[in-house]
Amino acid sequence: MSASAAYVPSGGFGGTIAAGLSPMMANLNVDEGATAMSRAQPIMMVNPPICRYFQRGICHYGSSCRFSHVLTAGEANNNSGNETEVLNPTTSSTNLKKITTESPNARPSTSRHNWINAPVFVPKSYRPTYPSEEVADISTSEGATSICPMNNEVQKSWADVVGGGNVAQRTNIIEGTDAEAMLEMECPFEGPCPYGAYCAYGIHMELCKMCDQFCLHPSDQTQRRKHNQDCLQQHEQAMEWSFAIARSKDKTCGICFDTIMEKAGREKRFGILPNCNHIFCLECIRKWRQAKQFEHKITRSCPECRVSSDFVCPSAFWVETKEEKDKLLSDYRLALGVKDCKYFKKGDGKCPFGNKCFYKHALPNGDLVDVGCPKRARKLHRGSNDFIDLLDIYLWEFVEQRDYHWLDFLSGTSDDSDDSDFSEE
């Protein structure tokens, strides 16, 4: 809810007074009034000296000033004066508001002498008896910016006069809800409520230092706990995110030598090798691993250290620690495990990778099938005891071409992984 909308309650009954005031003025007013009002009141009753600032036209304390804002002291309680001018504390003397009261005895202002005789405005019941009286106080605090329509012995708050004196009735008019209900409601102001203790709403959310928003319930401990937890979690996530960016942003690909985080769109991805910690962008390492002009053994190994890895894991960020890497790799496998294997074809096909396949081997009814170990064709190589794995050679090329959108699960970015899923023993 915006500030101006929240302002409606006061405007509704104090239209004549508040109309000329911007919400900001009124807000500032109340802030000052709220702090100074209660202690200022008794002093004002015993004919204080005239406020020098008021005489000059500018008193920032307004009606809560300790000194008299009545130019002829001693006539403060004179009933004959019906009209007065009070400075709006936030405005200069040129912005003086001249407002007639609505009392029956009011006469139109014809001379400056009349308002001099007006009684000083003394807001009623400004004890901070929060929250039971605050519904009434919202109007009186508003009235503090204006004048006091003193007509009788009893000092009435300005709001009493305007609203007809019935607090409960007035609040009904204001909001269409009763005061009780408002006490149960949260103040819609998202910052510190400008009405302070005089706000009609009973619940003012407190400032959460973590997210810097007013969203802590003053008394609801479970809400506070939950919010704190959420905040902490969010904070941790943000930290992790920024750490991930920080450790990734300078990393250059060992093949194209470009800074990976500075690459465009889909090329801005790391290709993580499980068995070593050398940095490549996904495109480059995949291209290298698919190179046909070299022996399989060469392309399967890291171009930097020649340690062989069975697959490449795409990642939006660089993973530094073993924990991060293990998590990434297990997330990768989990994401692939949800997808149906394109070779198994829900039982119609045969997957060369057997139960080593990263993808799901499930029948149409959803039953998972263990297809056993991958079948291996082995032959003696060059007559020596040096075995080569035909499976590696013949099937690998198919696998490298495969196109899966697994990263969608992980990061929500569009990704197709054409990488392999075969894990060697």
Place this chain on the structure above:
Amino acid sequence: MANMAVSRIKREFKEVMRSEEIVQCSIKIELINDSWTELRGEIAGPPDTPYEGGKFVLEIKVPETYPFNPPKVRFITKIWHPNISSVTGAICLDILKDNWAAAMTLRTVLLSLQALLAAAEPDDPQDAVVAYQYKDKYQLFLMTAKHWTNIYAGGPHKFTECDSKIQRLKDMGIDEHDARAVLSKENWDLEKATENLFS
């Protein structure tokens, strides 16, 4: 992906220019044309080898598929080495062939070649004659290599004996380099060399 090849060579060029080896004058890379696909490398003969004190110029051709394929490198400077052809300058080095890795750079290639000069592999030769001499008559190999370094790469060691034998063949109307090559091949046996040339 010619684009990647060029952009990588540009980066590598800067890398080599800033590298320590440049400061020590042990390797050097120059551009030949504007296309960044042909370069000229230079390596210093490593110390404590017959190539010490020499400067060896290399021709480097960068394929369009670089760095997924190795650059084509050969010696322009004539050199007497088991793994380098004394005729064509072709190099037998695994990383320039099937043991290439995409993370290798011109700098690592040049340093590898320098290392090759320091540690020949006569069992996996490019030039069988040189390799045979290396294994069979090592002292003669050292002299020949030093002589070649002196003549072609500006090395410090002069061998007047070699020079006079070459002069003898030159007097017979043989080209100087051909004379040197044949004499080197025949272990500086003038008779065998003459026989070889005129048979």
